[in-house]
Amino acid sequence: MDERRRTSFRRVLMSKIAIISRPDQGVVIDVSGCSDLQEAVEHLTSTLQVSSQFWQGISVDLNLGGLALNQEQLGRILTLASSVGVNPRNILAQNAETKQALATSGLQSKALQNSTLPAVQVFQGQASISGEAVLDATQTTSQTPARAHSLDLAQKTSESLDTFQCRFEEDGGEGSAIAIDTTDGRIVMLDPDADSRQESELSSVSVFEEGKSTAPSKDNSTLYIRANLRSGQAISHEGNLIIIGDVNAGAEVVAAGDITVWGALRGVAHAGIGGNVSAEIRALRLDPIQIRIGNAIARSPDAPNFKAGLSSGPTAGPETARLVDGKIRITRSHFES
C-alpha cells in the first residue's frame, strides 16, 4: 500500500474526537483519540458545538477510551459536556484511574455492546489477504494474539451489518489492510503481522468477500442537521447526512451514504465512506475545498477564488457530485416537477 493512499485515508477524519451515530441507539461521543485532558477539553469545546439544541433528546454515550482522569478532571469533562447540552447516559472508560474516578463519582463505567458501536469491516482484496487485520486499539493491555480475535470477531459482526464499511483494494499483494479505527474515528493502516495490534472491547472486525463491497451501506438512516457547520466543526454519520444550512470552509462532513447540503458546501465532504460508490454529494452551491466519494478525491481549482461559494460568485446553482468510471463528476441538478 503506497504512502499516498495511506495519507488520503488518514485524512478522512482529522478530529481527535468522533461523533458516531448508531441507528436507534443514539450517539457515541468518542474522545479516546485525545492523549490528555487538555486536548479532550479543547476538542470537546470546539467540535461539539453544532448547536445547543442539537443534542436535546438524543441519547448520548461518552467514550473516554484510555484517558487517565481523576475525579476533578472527570467533573470538568462532564460539566463541559452538559454545558453544550450533552448528558451522557453511559460513560465508557478503559483506564483504571478513570474507572476509579467514575466509581467515586457514583457513575458506572460500562462496556458498550459490540452491536452498539459501528463495527468495522475489512474487505478482502482479490490478491487475498488473510483475515488477521484487527483494529488498532492502543488502550487495551491484553496481550491476546491478533489472529484469534479477528476470527472471533468475524462471527460476531455478521449479525450487525449496518456498519461503516471500508473497502480495501489490494495492489501489491502485501498483507496490509485498511480499517476504520472506531476508537478515534480515523482510518488507519493495519499490518496483520504485527502482534502488537490489539483488539478492544469496543470494536469488531469482519472479513467479507470482495463482491459484496460495492453494495450501498445497509444503514439507510439519515441524520438531519439544522445548523451552519463552521470551521473546525465535524460531523460523521453512518447513513445519509442532510444539512440544512451551510458547511463552511474548514468544516468536515463525512457519511457512509449521501450528503445533501441545503445551502453552500464550502468545506470538505466525504460521502460513501467505506466504498459506497453510488453515494452522491449535492448542494445548492457546491464549492467545496475537497470532495471525496468512496475512494476518489476531487479538489477545488488551484487558483482560489474568494467568491467561490458566494451568491455573487460564479457558482451555477444546485449541483450533484457522483462517481462516474471511478472519477468524481459534477453535474447541474435537474429537478423534475
Added chain:
Amino acid sequence: MSGRVIVITSGKGGVGKTTASANIGVALANTGASVALVDMDIGLRNLDILMGLENRVVYNLVDVVEERCKLRQALVKDKRNPNLSLLPAAQTRDKTAVNAEQMKKLCLELKNTFDFVVIDCPAGIESGFQNAIAGAEEAIVIVTPEMSAVRDADRIIGLLEARKDEIEQYRLVINRIRPAMVKNADMMSVEDVLEILSIKLLGVVPEDEEIIISTNKGEPVSGTDNTRSGLAFRNIARRLRGEDVPLMDLDVQSETWLNRIVKFFTPVRV
C-alpha cells in the same frame, strides 16, 4: 448598577481587535456612559499604548486577580474622558496567569461599577481566548475582508455559539474595508462576508491611514472629528447603545472635489 460585558475578539491576529477596543471604548465613553477597557492580552499588552496611557500604568489585571492591589487602584483613568478607565494587562506574565473563574469574578466586579466593560481579547482560541470570553455576555467579532480572517472568524463564531447560554449576542464588525477594491471585485464585499458568516452586522470600518497616526499619538480616532474610521467607530458605539444608525456610505471617498468636477462634466449614461 449592572453594566454590559462585551468581549472584542477575532481569532486571527492583526485584524484590529485592540484598535476597535480602544475606539469603541472611547466612543462609548463620549456618549456619556462609564466604560472600563480591559486588556486581556497578557504578555503582549498594547491597549495602553493605543490609549496613550502607558506611562500611567502602575498595577495591572494580574495584580488585581492575585490580590496585590484593589481593582480601583489598577484602573487607569483616561486623560481625556473621566468616564473611561483602562485595566491594563500584565506585560511580564503570560496567558496562564489568570483563569476563567477569576475572570468571571473580575467582570462581575467591573460591571457593578461601569455601564460597559469592553474586553480586548488576545488572538487565538486557546486559554487566553477562553479566559477573555469567560465573563462576557456579548461579543463583537472583528474581521477584515480576507479569506484567512473570515475563516478564523467563522471558527470563533462556532466557539461563541457553543456558549449561547452565557453569550447572549454576538455581532460582526468588518474592519479595514477598501471600497475601491471591493468595486473592482478584488476584495470581499460586506455582503460576501455576511453570507459566509451569517451573523448580525454591527458596523463597517473603512481602511484609514489616520488609524496608524492615531496609534502613534495614543489618541483613538473615534475621539477626534474628521476621520472616516472615527465616524464608523462612533456609529458602532451608538448602535451598541441601541440607536438605529444606518451604515455610512463607503463611497464617500470618491466624492472629492476633483471627482465632483469630473462627474459634473461627464455625460450621464442611461
